[in-house]
Amino acid sequence: MTEIFVVSDFNAELVxxxxxADRSAPIASASSAPYGQVFQSLAGPLPSDGDCVSFVWTRPEGISALYADHLRSIPVSTQAVLDSVDAFAAAVNAVAARCRLVLVANWVPTRAGRGLGMLDWRTGGHADLLARMNLRLSEAVAKSRNVYVLNGQRWLDGARPAREPKLWYMMKCPFSESVCQAAARDVKAALRGALGLGRKLLLLDLDDTLWGGIVGDDGRQRLRLGGHDHVGEAYQDFQRALKMLSRRGIALGVISKNDEAVAMDAIDNHPEMVVRRSDLAGWRINWNDKARNIVDLATELNLGLQSIVYIDDNPAERGRVREALPEVLVPDWPKDPTLYVDALAQLDCFDQGAITAEDLSRTQMYVADRERKESAVSFASMNEWLRSLDVTVRVASIGSDNLKRAVQLLNKTNQMNLRTRRLTESELLSWIAERDRHGMVTLTVADRFGDLGLTGVLGWERNGDQLEIVDYVLSCRAMGRGVENVMVGLAVDTAREGGARRVVARLLPTERNNPCLEFWRTSSSFVESEPNVYVWDAGTAYPRPDYVTVRS
Amino acid sequence: MDAQGALDVVFQALDVVNGLRSADDQIPKQSDLRLAGSQGRLDSLSLVTLVVAIERRIGEVSGRELTLLDGDAESGLDALRTPASIADLIVRKLNS
Known part of the structure; x- marks a missing residue:
């Protein structure tokens, strides 16, 4: 189990x-370092080796004595203050080498106050210096791939009260328990994001959720959306916020009880719509049970239910989906549409450790996939259809360009995953640094409908005269096009080039990787030498599908 | 504020303390439950959190500023023994 180690110059035991107490996934234990011993704690032993997450939350005056002097109007050199920030950042970067993840809260003023009033943002003002310190910290820790700075100001913004002087005087915690609770939630959200557990698909109801009114009753023309109407503007702003999310890589979909033709007509033709058909990864618009529709759409998009968020204005529908599909996140939703944008912005389930090119084009990929499936209907045989796809696979060695996406894929992929090995960026870097033993390539797949992105990772280990496949990971969206066999062929080619005599794949069964098991059993052509162990004699070349073009 | 109203405030503040505890370690809302002192369910951090939450809630519902602990720690702890004793303290302070 992951252990979260809380390091602070104040009493952060509340956090x-x-x-x-937080039982949301991933479940983690937590412990506090002795408060006031930040540098000692960062340099000292960690509660658990390797799987430790450090959360470092400090007051600026607790880290820099010079900043404390500055608050007391004692003249200090800005450069000297920034040097003290560098020393702190160096300690953070050092502990990052021993942790899975380090989360650092940015600095906020410990006490509410006016600072120097109208001079606060002039050189020498408190706000000015604190901003410089935060920027310096952010830049200095950015060199560590597993260090993230969390925006602590948000924890204070949402709390009433944010600061509780009595807590300071009685137990040396300057912030209210609401702030500490918000901090804990943000730490868990960041942990989920770093582990690739962020939600990827946002499904929406239509009537009184995406627009005001009932399209089936009121008609497209009478919907409240945009225009000179504060409610209509609120719905349109909500759609803009949704579109912003989709640009970040969160796919959108619709689940609605409606007549599909009527609803799609509004989506396509209402002049004030922001979210259009081309923004939707998929939809189920009919009179069926919404929970069933969500499962159906998730299957079509090859996504697990734990990747889905569902928003509906109707509490009965929310209750139904929550009860039937507990893995789907169904947030409480305000009745007032002017609160929709803020409600969406408060959701902490979309955090990601990195946003890759594949994330940014996720919706286009789903749209292309929809067109691809529609085209399959017109072909008489699967083989004919596969040939028509013009599948190309670009193979690249692991490097700085593809590292983030490879880590994301390793940590998110469940179905076509041989051993479900989960790694952070730094852990993967350490692994591939052993170049004489370990190797890894990524596969970027495209076909005539579009680019599927970096969707495959193949990692191997050389052991005597044997090459063992360690990571065999393929995104669901690239499955069923022959890429599976191309990946195996790459492993066999690598073994042959290196003089290995056999290639081995040991499958670790999980609840989710049955598709992988099926592939190795029925389609890999490897011999199952013992249960879940598949072997190929490297003296023989591996037959690759001739309808896939492979480029390096 | 009468004794029942004060007890309600204590129980609402216990919700804050329970937020710090796992689901299987929640403090039940019983007026005679031992909270502080020997065999009390709350440690010092939870007690401080409870006191601050009660004072804040009193301010919200009555508009009055209340300081529960302004004497020595020993006598203060005795007044925090159970939800009922805290409710008595609230009523006494508000009426003084």
């Missing part, structure tokens, strides 16, 4: 307890 530690909120973290320990």
């Amino acid at each position: 530690t307890r909120y973290l320990a």
Whole structure:
């Protein structure tokens, strides 16, 4: 189990307890370092080796004595203050080498106040210096791939009260328990994001959710959307916020009880719509049970239910989906549409450790996939259809360009995953640094409908005269096009080039990787030498599908 | 504010303390439950959190500023023994 180690110059035990009490995934234990010993704690032993997440939350005056002097109007050199920030950042970067993840809260003023009033943002003002310190910190820790700075100001913004002087005087915690709770939630959200557990698909109801009114009753023309109407503007702003999310890589879909033709007509033709058909990864618009429709659409998009968020204005429908599909996140939703944008912005389930090119084009990929499936209907045989796809696979060695996406794929892929090995960026970097033993390539797949992106990872280990496949990971969206066999062929080619005599794949069964098991059993052509162990004699070349073009 | 109203405030503040505890370790809302002192369910951090939450809630519902602990720690702890004793303290303070 992951252990979250809370390091602070003040008594942050409240955060530690909120973290320990939080049963949301991933479940983590939490412990506090002795408060006031930040540098000692960062340099000292960690509660658990390797799987430790450090959360470092400090007051600026607790880290920099010079900043404390500055608050007391004692003249200090800005450069000297920034040097003290560098020293702190160096300690953070050092502990990052021993942790899975380090989360650092940016600095906020410990006490509410006017600072220097109208001079606060002039050189020498408190706000000015604190901003410089935060920027310096952010830049200095960015060199560590597994360090993220969390925006602590948000925890204060949403809390009433944010600061509780009595807590400071009685137990040396300057912030209210609401702030500490918000911090704990943000830490868990960041942990989920770093582990690739962020939600990827946002499904929406239509009537009184995406627009105001009932399209089947009121007609497209009378919907409240945009225009000179504060409610209509609120719905349109909500759609803009949704579109912004989709640009970040969160796919959108629709689940609605409606007549599909009527609803799609509004989506396509209402002049004030922002979210259009081309923005939707998919939809189920009919009179069936919404929970059933969600499962159906998730299957079509090859996504697990734990990747889905469902928004509906109707509490009964929300209750139904929550009850039937507990893995789907169904947030409470305000009745007032002017609160929709803020409600969406408060959701902490979309955090990602990195946003890759594949994330940014996720919706286009789903749209292309929809067209691809529609085209399959017109072919008499699967083989004919596969040939018509013009599948190309670009193979690249692992490097700085593809590292983030490879890590994301390793951590998110469940179905076509041989051993479900989960790694952070730094862990993967350490692994591939052993170049004489370990190797890894990524596969970027495209066909005539579009680019499917970096969707495959193949990692191997050389052991004597044997090459063992360690990572065999293929995104669901690239499955069923012969890429599976191309990946195996790459492993066999690598073994042959290196003089290995056999290639081995040991499958670790999980609840989710049955498709992988089926492939190795029925389609890999390898011999199952013992249960879940598949072997190929490297003296023989591996037959690759001739309808896939492979480029390096 | 009468004794029942004060007890309700204590129980609402216990919700805040329970937020710090796992689902299987929640403090039940019983007026005679031992909270502080020997065999009390709350440690010092939870007690401080409870006191601050009660004072804040009193401010919200009555508009009055209340300081529960302004004496020595020993006598203060005795007044925090159970939800009922805290409710008595609230009523006494508000009426003084």
